[in-house]
Amino acid sequence: GAVVSQHPSRVICKSGTSVKIECRSLDFQATTMFWYRQFPKQSLMLMATSNEGSKATYEQGVEKDKFLINHASLTLSTLTVTSAHPEDSSFYICSASTGKAEAFFGQGTRLTVV
Amino acid sequence: RKEVEQDPGPFNVPEGATVAFNCTYSNSASQSFFWYRQDCRKEPKLLMSVYSSGNEDGRFTAQLNRASQYISLLIRDSKLSDSATYLCVVNPLSGGYNKLIFGAGTRLAVHP
Numbered sequence: 001g002a003v004v005s006q007h008p009s010r011v012i013c014k015s016g017t018s019v020k021i022e023c024r025s026l027d028f029q030a031t032t033m034f035w036y037r038q039f040p041k042q043s044l045m046l047m048a049t050s051n052e053g054s055k056a057t058y059e060q061g062v063e064k065d066k067f068l069i070n071h072a073s074l075t076l077s078t079l080t081v082t083s084a085h086p087e088d089s090s091f092y093i094c095s096a097s098t099g100k101a102e103a104f105f106g107q108g109t110r111l112t113v114v
Numbered sequence: 115r116k117e118v119e120q121d122p123g124p125f126n127v128p129e130g131a132t133v134a135f136n137c138t139y140s141n142s143a144s145q146s147f148f149w150y151r152q153d154c155r156k157e158p159k160l161l162m163s164v165y166s167s168g169n170e171d172g173r174f175t176a177q178l179n180r181a182s183q184y185i186s187l188l189i190r191d192s193k194l195s196d197s198a199t200y201l202c203v204v205n206p207l208s209g210g211y212n213k214l215i216f217g218a219g220t221r222l223a224v225h226p
Contacts, residue, residue, distance in 0.1 A: 006157075034213065043118075043201070043218040044158065093157055095214070102148075103214055105157040 002028045004096050006106025013084055013113055021079045021109045023094030029074035030096035034103070035067075038091040050077040084113040115140050120202050120217035127224055131192045135220045137185040137202030146205035147178055149187045151198045152219065158201055161187075192224045 003026040013019050023033055031052050036044040048069050049057040056069035068080040077096075081088055093108040120137045127133050139147075147164035162169065164176040164185055175188040185202055202217035 036216075044216040046213065046215070049213060091155070102160055102163075105159070108155075108157045110155070 002026075002096070002104045004030075004094065004104045004106045006094055006109055008109055009107055010110045011112070013111070015085055015113055016083055018080055018082045019084055019111060021081075021092055021094075021111075023077045023079070023096070023106050025075045025096045025104075028096075030077075031074060033071060033077040033094055033096045035069060035077075035079050036093045036095065038093065038108075044093060047079075052077075081111065084111070086113045089113045116217075117141060117206075117215045118202055118204050118217035120220050122218055122220060124221040124223050127192055127222070129192055129194060129224055129226055131224075132188065132190045133192060133222060134189075135187045135200055135202070135222075137187075137217055139183050139185070139202075139204045139215075141204070141206045141215075142180075142183060144183075144204045144206045147185050148203040148205075148214075149174075149176055149185075150201040150203050150216075152201055153198050158203075158216075161200070189222075192222075194224050194226065197222055197224045 005024045007022045033050040035047045038044045046059050047062045050069050050071040052071045052074050058064045071077040089112050091108050094106040095103040097103050118139050149161040150158040151161045152158040162171050164178045166178050168177040173190045177186045199219040199221050201219045204215045
């Protein structure tokens with residue numbers, strides 16, 4: 001299957017700093033990527049849809065100025081958590097589609113804000 | 115009402131048991147349905163798609179009832195390695211836009 005690489009897999013940062021998470025499709029071009037967040041024992045919640053070359057579409061309740069998404073190329077989307085706070089600590093996962101029904105997920109990034 | 119609802123479990127079953135998970139979805143126009151498996155602290159991985167006619171993959175059988183907006187997953191002859199969280203996933207849109215909506219997942223623990 002298609003490969004999606006997400007980096008870093010784990011990050012610890014201080015409150016108030018910003019963290020960038022990268023999501024790359026390694027063997028296919030992804031015009032659309034999706035960013036999810038998962039809190040412990042909860043389902044994956046879609047945060048935003050990342051469209052190559054245009055602005056991301058955010059889900060209701062997700063602050064676009066706090067979670068900056070850039071999709072500069074067909075193989076790379078980035079999520080930047082700005083001015084992180086402890087309540088932003090979570091598991092962030094990206095996914096990308098080949099255009100068919102199946103979506104492929106990155107390995108996820110576990111963010112801890114201290 | 116949540117878009118996709120599942121019984122969170124956990125389901126604790128012995129090896130060799132048969133276990134069934136259920137899921138309901140609220141958007142009657144949903145087009146695609148899946149079961150994903152997620153191991154602890156890992157990304158979800160596709161287990162199988164769910165087709166209207168029902169489909170089977172080895173020990174796993176998935177069924178869809180569009181009229182009742184209900185999806186099921188049956189696991190036969192459970193293995194220890196089946197222990198995981200099973201996510202019911204719905205794509206409300208047709209075509210390639212995979213804006214997947216996830217259920218909260220059902221935890222399965224298979225014991226010796």
